[in-house]
Amino acid sequence: MTSTIGQRTGRFRPTRLDGILLVGLVAAAGWMWYRSAVGVAYRWDWPQALSTVFATGDAGETPFFLTGIYATLRLSLWGAVLASILGVLIGVGRYAGGRTLRMFCGTYIQILRNIPPLVFIFIFYFFISSQLMPLLGLDTLFNRPAEEASGWQRFLFGPPALWENLVSGVLCISFISAAYIAEVVRAGLAAIPRGQWEAGESLGIPALDRYRFVIFPQALAHIAPPLTGQYISLVKDSSIVSLISVQELTFVGSEIANSSGLLFEVWLLVAFVYFLLCLSLSILLRQVERRMTRHFHQIA
């Protein structure tokens, strides 16, 4: 099996279209610079912005902005883990389950993919999270004294006071992302030729082992590239849970921007951090993917 991931053939050869686009871009940039120089009365104050953003608290706490970045990292990590587990289960159920299971998984995927994430989050948060969590006693689980949390727990899950907050965010993000991952998994399974299943079956390999040794290793080559994209989306989309007051990067950014009035600087910083996160994630995952497909033969 060969993979065509990230392969480009030939060198970059500028065409006439490239020239036209370049001229257009330069013209647009120049015009905007000119207009903003004469028209916009915004005073940039980067030094002030940077010192506000990285100011430590009165008692030497971690800067608020940094706590937002950490929260986004935790949110993305646990969101990705949970979304992957759910996504694989739902994807396999959709592909290979009995009639009822297939319908259930299909319905899940359709619902989650066909309502706006923001609307889902509001519904989920207000009707389920605020009702269901107390009902199941989960709120008391998270409202234990802060001293009980070990260093590791703080590192992995952040400050105990915000655990419930984090859980709401992780659930929202991963429920949405799982629907997309499930589709990716289903398509990856469907791409494996029928003969592979039949060979496994006629050899009497038990069903679970058939998945584990025959089907999944091959499906992984189909699943990995779209899955990478899905993880990057997940990091970016984690910003919407700021609207249910999960204190991640976007939430923190908007607080700082509003209180300091340094709107452009702060939002540009927020954008820059997301950009760096997603870019490094995509480079990292690209490496993982390369390694995986290079040693594709040895996986099983």
Added chain:
Amino acid sequence: MSGEPKPIIAFEDVSKWFGTFQVLRDVDLGIGEGECVVICGPSGSGKSTLIRCINRLETHDQGAVRVHGVPLGPGERLPRELRGKIGMVFQSFNLFPHMTVLRNLALAPMRNLGMDKDKAEETALAYLERVHIGDQAEKYPDQLSGGQQQRVAIARALCMQPDILLFDEPTSSLDPEMIREVLDVIFELTDSGITMVCVTHEMGFARKVSDRVVFMDHGEIVESAAPDAFFDAPREERTRAFLNQILHYEASA
């Protein structure tokens, strides 16, 4: 036509439909233990469907199939005790592309029979020798020729020590110069005691190897006879027409 004393495979009035299209029509067929039966017939006549009903890759809709005396009703899959006991060799090999030849062979004995890795690989090597490619154990399927791949597939099926081996046009996707090596390997299996059912258009092979030739058309068994009788004195008009076509084609090829 089930004159055999001890049929290991028996079709009793088996019918099957794909939607409204009837692929199998009241098929009655008994295959004795250790027998080698060749099934031939025009494309679309239901040959593949018939043999896939034996290992339950397909299920039938009416009648009964018995394997080893175990009755299999309509829609019924293979019961646990028969899994792995019926090997199958496919037209398109269906080797696992991400595993070495050796692992292709060792996987099922390890997972189904609970054999440990060393024992399974030892067995695997023995069967690779038997199909004359002991030296290819560490290669991946796509590094082998078609003929070699099909021999690996045969060895892989043998590793499960099946009582029954099904072949579905095992040489149809091979280049002409490789057909021989695969047919030779199948021929060498005839004295192993394994019951063999082989769908093929290789009439020379059928004559040399089989105990019986079954001719199918439109989902029915039209004629079933010993190879000499089948080729020299076919009773049915449809058989004669088919043989004329095939043999004429072979002569001109």
